[in-house]
Each structure stands twice: as C-alpha cells, then as structure tokens.
Amino acid sequence: MSFTFFKSAEAQKIYIDSLNNLLAQNSISKEEKVNLLCKLAKANFEKNLQLSFQQANEALKVGEGLRDGKSKAMAYATRVHLYVWKKDLKSAYASLDSAMYYAHKTKDRVALGFVWFRSGWLDLVNDDNDKSIAKLLKALDFLKGQHADEYESTIYHYLASFYGYGNDPSKQQKYARLCYLSAIESKQIDLLNNAYLTIGQTYFDRFKLDTLKRNLLDSALFTYKKSLQLSKKQEGRMLIYSNTAAAALNTANVYFQYFPPSYRDSAEKYVDIAMGIATKTNLLEVLLNCYGLRSEYALRDGNYDEAEKLLLTGLAKISGGVVKMPLTQARIYQGLASIAEKKVISRLP
Numbered sequence: 001m002s003f004t005f006f007k008s009a010e011a012q013k014i015y016i017d018s019l020n021n022l023l024a025q026n027s028i029s030k031e032e033k034v035n036l037l038c039k040l041a042k043a044n045f046e047k048n049l050q051l052s053f054q055q056a057n058e059a060l061k062v063g064e065g066l067r068d069g070k071s072k073a074m075a076y077a078t079r080v081h082l083y084v085w086k087k088d089l090k091s092a093y094a095s096l097d098s099a100m101y102y103a104h105k106t107k108d109r110v111a112l113g114f115v116w117f118r119s120g121w122l123d124l125v126n127d128d129n130d131k132s133i134a135k136l137l138k139a140l141d142f143l144k145g146q147h148a149d150e151y152e153s154t155i156y157h158y159l160a161s162f163y164g165y166g167n168d169p170s171k172q173q174k175y176a177r178l179c180y181l182s183a184i185e186s187k188q189i190d191l192l193n194n195a196y197l198t199i200g201q202t203y204f205d206r207f208k209l210d211t212l213k214r215n216l217l218d219s220a221l222f223t224y225k226k227s228l229q230l231s232k233k234q235e236g237r238m239l240i241y242s243n244t245a246a247a248a249l250n251t252a253n254v255y256f257q258y259f260p261p262s263y264r265d266s267a268e269k270y271v272d273i274a275m276g277i278a279t280k281t282n283l284l285e286v287l288l289n290c291y292g293l294r295s296e297y298a299l300r301d302g303n304y305d306e307a308e309k310l311l312l313t314g315l316a317k318i319s320g321g322v323v324k325m326p327l328t329q330a331r332i333y334q335g336l337a338s339i340a341e342k343k344v345i346s347r348l349p
Contacts, residue, residue: 014236016043034059034071038078043239045085046281052082069105076102077118084125085282096122110151113142117151121158129162153182153191157198164205176202189234194243196227197250204250217258224251228273245277245286252293264297284318285328291317292332295339304343311336 022028023036037059041052056078063071076099083092096119103115120135136155143152160175176198183191200223207216227247231238238244248270255267271290278286291314298307311332 015239016040019043030062030066031068031071034063034075037062038074041078041082045082046240046242049082049085053079053086056082068108069102070108070111073099073102073106073111073115077115080118080122084122089125092122109142110146110148113139113146113148114151116142117155120155124158133159133162147185149182149186150188150191153179153186153195156182157194160198160202164201166205166209169202169206169209172205173202189230189237190240190243193227193230193238193240193247196223196230197243197247200224200227200247200250204254211258217254221251221254224248224254241277241281242283242286245274245281245283248274248277249286249289249293252290256293256296261300267293268297288314288318288328288332290314292328292335295335299339299342302346304339304346308336308339308343311339 019036019040023033023040028036037055041055041059044055045052056075059075059078060072063075066072076095079095080092080099083089083095096115099115099118103112106112116135116139120132120139123129123132123135136159140152140155143155156175156179160172160179163169163172163175176195179198180192180195183195200220203216203220203223207213207220210216224247227244228251231241231244231247252267252270252274255263255270259266271293274286275290277283278290291310295307295310295314298304298310315329315332
C-alpha cells in the first residue's frame with residue numbers, strides 16, 4: 001500500500017469552490033454570508049492561515065448592523081481557532097470574550113453551542129481538562145436537536161479522547177461511537193476521517209490494557225488504515241489532514257511497539273507520512289512524536305548520539321508553540337535522561 005498526500009492542490013479546492021460559488025450568489029442573506037465565510041475560514045486554515053483570517057474578518061464586517069448576535073458570535077468563535085494556530089493565545093482569549101458577549105445577544109442554539117465548544121476547546125489547548133469537559137457538555141446541550149452534526153461529531157471526538165489511555169474505556173467507546181454516527185449524518189469526509197481515528201484509538205487503548213487480546217490491536221490497525229485509505233481515495237474532498245497524520249503516526253507506533261523488528265520498514269513508511277503532513281500543517285505534537293519514534297529506532301541500533309540528536313531536534317521544532325503538550329514533552333525529556341544514562345554506561349570499562 002502506497003500513499004502520497006498533498007499531491008493535487010487543485011483537487012482539494014472542490015469543497016472550497018462550492019462555498020465560493022454560494023457566496024457569489026446575490027440572493028443570500030447577510031447571515032448566510034457570514035456562515036459561508038466562517039466555513040471558508042475553517043476550510044483554509046491548514047493551507048492558508050492568512051486567508052482564513054481575511055475571511056473571518058470579512059464575516060465580522062458583514063455581521064455589522066445585524067441586531068441578533070448570532071453572526072458575530074460565530075465569527076469571533078471562528079477567530080479563536082485561527083489565533084491558536086497563529087500561536088497568539090492572548091488574541092484567542094480576546095476573541096472568545098467577544099464571542100461570549102455576542103452569544104448573550106442571541107437565542108440561536110447552534111451559535112451558542114459553537115461558542116461554548118470553542119471555549120471548551122481553548123481549555124483543552126491549555127490542558128485544563130475538567131473545565132473543558134464541562135463546557136463541551138454544555139455545548140452539546142445547546143446543539144441537541146439542531147442537526148449540527150459537524151460540531152457534535154467533533155465534540156464527541158474530544159470527549160472520547162479525555163477518557164482514553166485506559167481512563168474510562170466504556171465512556172471512550174460511547175463517545176467514539178457517537179462521533180462516528182454524527183460524522184455519518186454530516187456526510188462530511190473530514191469528520192468521517194476523524195471518526196475512524198477516534199474509533200481506532202479506542203481499540204488501541206483497550207489493547208494496551210490487555211495485550212493478550214491481539215484482536216483489539218488488529219482492529220486498531222484496520223481502523224487507522226481505513227482513515228489513511230479514505231484520505232487517499234477522497235483527496236479531492238479532504239480539507240484537514242491532521243487526523244490523517246495522527247492515524248499514520250499511530251499505525252507506526254503499533255508496528256514499532258508490537259511487531260517484530262522485520263516490520264521496521266512499515267513503521268518508518270507511516271512515520272514519513274505523518275511527518276510530511278505535520279511539517280506542512282504545523283502539527284507540532286505529531287511532529288514531536290515522530291522524532292521520538294525515530295529516536296527509539298536509533299536507540300535500538302545502539303546509536304545514542306543520533307537518538308539524542310533526534311529528540312533535541314524535535315524539541316527545537318516545537319519551541320514557540322502555544323499548545324501545551326505536558327505528557328509528550330515529559331516523555332521526550334525522560335527519553336533524553338535515559339539516553340544520557342545509557343551513554344555513560346556504554347563508556348564504562
């Protein structure tokens with residue numbers, strides 16, 4: 001199986017072009033125009049963050065004069081996401097304050113749900129999981145019955161992630177299933193891709209609790225590869241490749257941790273996929289984990305200097321990022337300490 005991503009920039013414009021065509025129609029209302037501009041801002045952020053900001057700012061201008069706060073709440077909440085990607089947390093919080101201000105000036109449940117979703121997501125960025133969970137559940141309360149499958153599926157993904165790593169497998173499975181069902185309802189390829197990643201993680205986490213259940217590992221690999229196959233097959237409709245990068249990295253980790261050394265080529269193939277996407281789309285945590293995995297292989301080869309160099313390079317790549325990664329960074333520093341110890345031992349007479 002061979003994958004090449006980012007091959008056709010033109011193909012990825014299919015969805016964006018359809019939004020632009022709708023935007024060009026004279027018959028659409030100001031509210032519809034704001035909604036389309038916010039969708040475009042989201043669609044473009046991985047490839048052209050500056051353009052996304054222009055579209056979000058235009059949405060704010062279009063929303064001027066509208067008495068209902070719905071449109072400006074949506075536009076400001078959209079900017080929260082963009083500012084985090086710009087590594088400007090101060091402006092992200094300022095945009096959230098504005099989004100909340102306008103949320104109090106509307107009864108539109110989708111707008112309210114979206115603002116609370118972005119508020120909870122910002123807590124997640126700051127590694128404040130308890131606050132994040134409460135806000136995401138509040139967002140779901142607003143969205144219930146509103147056919148806002150796009151937002152609901154993404155929120156279920158984050159809720160599943162909170163209960164991963166063995167914290168609460170039953171809740172993780174519950175939210176992963178809801179993530180998938182909402183993605184199916186949305187008919188959006190990106191959300192289905194995200195759902196495959198989420199479900200794959202539930203299998204992987206359950207396997208790690210009982211490594212005798214090899215069928216769970218097989219199911220994890222199968223589901224991660226469904227994400228990768230979907231990304232390739234639907235390249236023309238894909239907008240966000242961060243989930244593909246995570247699926248590739250997880251697949252590489254499965255091969256590294258639980259398969260014989262003869263599978264090294266498979267692991268490295270998927271690391272290359274993850275690294276290529278992470279570099280292009282500024283996915284710092286995925287990138288750092290890729291360097292960590294390559295360092296592990298260098299350690300297996302007994303090449304301590306190369307292992308250390310890879311970890312230090314990974315840390316240098318993420319310097320200046322605003323997304324907190326305490327667990328990942330802790331593992332990297334622990335790895336550096338372990339390498340230093342091994343280097344000392346190897347030099348003993």
